[in-house]
Amino acid sequence: MSSSANALAAFVEAAPPGELSNVTSAIKTLANESALKTLEPAYKKYNEDQLTTVKLPGASQSVLVSEHNSLDGDRYYDVESSSSFAFDHATQKASDTQSYVLESSHSDTVKSILKALKTHTDEHFQTSTLGVFPTASDSKIAILIVANKYSPNNFWNGRWRSKYIYDPSSNSLTGSIAVDVHYYEDGNVRLITNKDVTASASSSAADVVKGIAAAERKYQEELNRGFTGLSEGAFKGLRRQLPVTRQKMEWEKVSSYRVGQDIGGAGRR
Amino acid sequence: MSTDPFDAALDLLRRLNPKDTAVNVTRLCDLVPSLTEDLLESVDVPLAVKRDRKTGREFLCCDYNRDGDSWRSPWSNEFEPPLEDGETDSVMPSEKVRKMEIKANEAFDVYRELYFEGGISSVYFWDIDDGFAGCVLLKKSVSPSAKSSGSWDSIHVFEAQDRARRAHYKLTSTVILNLGSSSDNLGGMDLSGNMVRQVEQDMPVEDDSSHVANVGKLVEDMEGKMRNLLQEVYFGKAKDVVGDLRSIAPLSERNRDQAAHREMISGMSK
Numbered sequence: 001m002s003s004s005a006n007a008l009a010a011f012v013e014a015a016p017p018g019e020l021s022n023v024t025s026a027i028k029t030l031a032n033e034s035a036l037k038t039l040e041p042a043y044k045k046y047n048e049d050q051l052t053t054v055k056l057p058g059a060s061q062s063v064l065v066s067e068h069n070s071l072d073g074d075r076y077y078d079v080e081s082s083s084s085f086a087f088d089h090a091t092q093k094a095s096d097t098q099s100y101v102l103e104s105s106h107s108d109t110v111k112s113i114l115k116a117l118k119t120h121t122d123e124h125f126q127t128s129t130l131g132v133f134p135t136a137s138d139s140k141i142a143i144l145i146v147a148n149k150y151s152p153n154n155f156w157n158g159r160w161r162s163k164y165i166y167d168p169s170s171n172s173l174t175g176s177i178a179v180d181v182h183y184y185e186d187g188n189v190r191l192i193t194n195k196d197v198t199a200s201a202s203s204s205a206a207d208v209v210k211g212i213a214a215a216e217r218k219y220q221e222e223l224n225r226g227f228t229g230l231s232e233g234a235f236k237g238l239r240r241q242l243p244v245t246r247q248k249m250e251w252e253k254v255s256s257y258r259v260g261q262d263i264g265g266a267g268r269r
Numbered sequence: 270m271s272t273d274p275f276d277a278a279l280d281l282l283r284r285l286n287p288k289d290t291a292v293n294v295t296r297l298c299d300l301v302p303s304l305t306e307d308l309l310e311s312v313d314v315p316l317a318v319k320r321d322r323k324t325g326r327e328f329l330c331c332d333y334n335r336d337g338d339s340w341r342s343p344w345s346n347e348f349e350p351p352l353e354d355g356e357t358d359s360v361m362p363s364e365k366v367r368k369m370e371i372k373a374n375e376a377f378d379v380y381r382e383l384y385f386e387g388g389i390s391s392v393y394f395w396d397i398d399d400g401f402a403g404c405v406l407l408k409k410s411v412s413p414s415a416k417s418s419g420s421w422d423s424i425h426v427f428e429a430q431d432r433a434r435r436a437h438y439k440l441t442s443t444v445i446l447n448l449g450s451s452s453d454n455l456g457g458m459d460l461s462g463n464m465v466r467q468v469e470q471d472m473p474v475e476d477d478s479s480h481v482a483n484v485g486k487l488v489e490d491m492e493g494k495m496r497n498l499l500q501e502v503y504f505g506k507a508k509d510v511v512g513d514l515r516s517i518a519p520l521s522e523r524n525r526d527q528a529a530h531r532e533m534i535s536g537m538s539k
Contacts, residue, residue: 023284188287238420
């Protein structure tokens, strides 16, 4: 791959929540057609990593796209609506819905986790999209939650992603939670977090969801403490709101500050 | 939708992770070489530090004190590393403007100590028609614990146009604030970015020292405002958006509380 194609792929994969189309239109202005054609893998990686949500034609509920529900070609399936669909990675549009019946030794567990998970997410996310799928080898179950909130008119967008793998043979739950917030009014500010989580869960779907709920609650409380820690710690240590004297600087009397103080010592280390 | 490549590049940089701005500028310059000069001039990245070999003091580097791969120190007025032929292609400030530049560096050194209690400052001035222009640079990094760190880079670029016993100042300020924290319980948390603000103001001028004081006051006010703004966005807005994405309290409980609250309010107004 040429360096310009690598650069464009890096731009696509770094698109903030809800801003892929803006990144795409900027790229189209900057690159030529042949470079753009190489971007399909980058779009696919972005959509599968970010759990991109899409409404199926004629449906009101959103479904998500991930590595765990991918079929041959660019088709994906949804358990709840028992359907599969074609997905255009560059435009993030779904088409050609067909019926799809899940064939897995864990079909019943998948469906009961999905049901229990929905009760949990309805209580904690205003809008969220779920996916529960057997893994490729059919030995484990992938559990995915994505919540997006876009407010481009107010220059901010946000995304919460939870990804877990539940192993029914050991009753273990491992995964990660990631939060991504972008604020871009007269600037560009980004919050990016990532936390690996593990929890034990007995064999019932309710217990699996209970493990997820506890891990997410604990993480969110920790993240709130993280904001306070940075605000009280690093941020305060960078620049004072006012000098120790609580007075603004007297610019007409610069020389007076030099008397009896070793000002500037830190800069001369 | 923008079709001008420069606008498209700036739009992209406003969207992509602000921590990667420097590498993304390089990528954009490789992609569209004709944008190189404009991008390097208008996109702010964290300031590089050099040491002045004559005075031993550290100073900050930007496009305004650069000549090729060398940067002029405000302390000795010499380039680091020294220019090969000993001569500069850059236009050095006139004697009058260099005198103000020296005064401004002394003043902002005091300012830096008062507000940052450490860090590095550098001020560069240059001549323009009907006045002078300059940039004031401040940088500080902290790591209050092994688990957290932060850095502040402020870049204030201004023009001062002389008018009768007054001057018209036009200031553009950028603050790059990067904060990060990581621990077993928290995982990784990165809260980084930049904000830009502009202001224009007429201020009285008696002599050249008035300019230094005027620029000082403008920058001091601007940084105070921007510090508040950054606090609001980083610790208010970003945190609120996380709370909007996921509520710790069950939504049914929250909705019930809100309904009860509304009922109480309407009961009181009856």
